[in-house]
Amino acid sequence: MPGPVKKRSKKAGLPPGTPIHIGEQRSETTRITLFEFDEQRWEEKELTRPKECALVEDKSTVTWINVTGLHQVEVLEELNTCFGLHPLVLEDILNTDQRPKMEDYGDYLYIVLKMLFMAGSPGDEVESEQVSIILGKNFVLSFQEKESPLFDPIRERLRNGKGRLRKMGPDYLVHAILDAIIDHYFVVLEKLGEKIEFLEEEVVIQPTPATLQATHRLKREMIFLRKAVWPLREVIGSLERGESSLIKESTAIYLRDIYDHTIQVIDNIETFRDMLSGMMDIYLSSISNRMNEIMKVLTIIATIFIPLTFIVGLYGMNFKYMPELSWPWGYPLVLALMLSVAVFMLIYFRRKRWI
Numbered sequence: 001m002p003g004p005v006k007k008r009s010k011k012a013g014l015p016p017g018t019p020i021h022i023g024e025q026r027s028e029t030t031r032i033t034l035f036e037f038d039e040q041r042w043e044e045k046e047l048t049r050p051k052e053c054a055l056v057e058d059k060s061t062v063t064w065i066n067v068t069g070l071h072q073v074e075v076l077e078e079l080n081t082c083f084g085l086h087p088l089v090l091e092d093i094l095n096t097d098q099r100p101k102m103e104d105y106g107d108y109l110y111i112v113l114k115m116l117f118m119a120g121s122p123g124d125e126v127e128s129e130q131v132s133i134i135l136g137k138n139f140v141l142s143f144q145e146k147e148s149p150l151f152d153p154i155r156e157r158l159r160n161g162k163g164r165l166r167k168m169g170p171d172y173l174v175h176a177i178l179d180a181i182i183d184h185y186f187v188v189l190e191k192l193g194e195k196i197e198f199l200e201e202e203v204v205i206q207p208t209p210a211t212l213q214a215t216h217r218l219k220r221e222m223i224f225l226r227k228a229v230w231p232l233r234e235v236i237g238s239l240e241r242g243e244s245s246l247i248k249e250s251t252a253i254y255l256r257d258i259y260d261h262t263i264q265v266i267d268n269i270e271t272f273r274d275m276l277s278g279m280m281d282i283y284l285s286s287i288s289n290r291m292n293e294i295m296k297v298l299t300i301i302a303t304i305f306i307p308l309t310f311i312v313g314l315y316g317m318n319f320k321y322m323p324e325l326s327w328p329w330g331y332p333l334v335l336a337l338m339l340s341v342a343v344f345m346l347i348y349f350r351r352k353r354w355i
Helices: 073-083 085-094 149-160 170-205 209-229 232-240 249-315 330-351
Strands: 033-035 040-048 060-069 100-106 108-117 126-135 139-144
Touching: 033 149, 040 149, 040 249, 060 073, 060 170, 060 232, 073 085, 073 139, 085 126, 085 149, 085 330, 100 232, 108 170, 108 232, 126 170, 126 209, 149 170, 170 209, 170 249, 209 249, 232 249, 249 330
Parallel strands: 060 139
Antiparallel strands: 033 040, 033 060, 100 108, 108 126, 126 139
């Protein structure tokens, strides 16, 4: 899981809008793919130069340009100039520590959110990738930190012409991208839920220090998820209310469905956070109960041996004239007395329900 804050020291003192990549380099080169489609046809190609992305305003087709890899700043600057985007938009795209948000620049909308996935590293920790989306009149720009198969079903639907994707406008394409990202949140939450259920059983049955560490790690992941998902509620709400003319009323209905999914994701995260907090309390209670059981056993043993120690100490005094020293059966009688005292005390503890 990445740290809560990425380093921004190299941007300190620079004017607003300065394009500097902040974050981890997750791909070797910047790759630009283009989809141009309408209801009758579609075209797919990979571009070698950003200037090939130039759009004609009166085009009736929808153009989707997906950029993978954000570390080559000069490529994104050329693309930014090609579409006439605001310098602050490019700055936000390159800064991969953005909070999910939506900004209306009049001719286009800028949307940024987090794509979540389970890493293949040991422990299967949650990782995130920033996805930036720009919705224009007849185009959609999407920016990813690295190649991901999450958008492959969307591309396949465009190729096959199935569903409404090629019949609707660019706003519906943005809906499809958002829907793919948010639906994948449920996949991540299901895996986390399985880990939480396993830990819950372990906490109740046999808690160990490793259980405590795993619980702490999951609590950190829940904080990370909440930070990534909670602001998305406001973003989808703004899109669903149709505050921009770029969002058609027919698409707002589908955005309402995404809003419901976002609320469900947030509810699941809050539920998991409560469960983990309860597991911490259960862990501490289990450890305390185990300690109490150990102390109870030790106390009972010590209590039983107190009178026995008294008897042994009494007969261990080195006086010459002591009663019963000359009895032939004195030693067995003392042992029988000590055994009787121990049995009596055990029966008494049992009746008192102390053991």
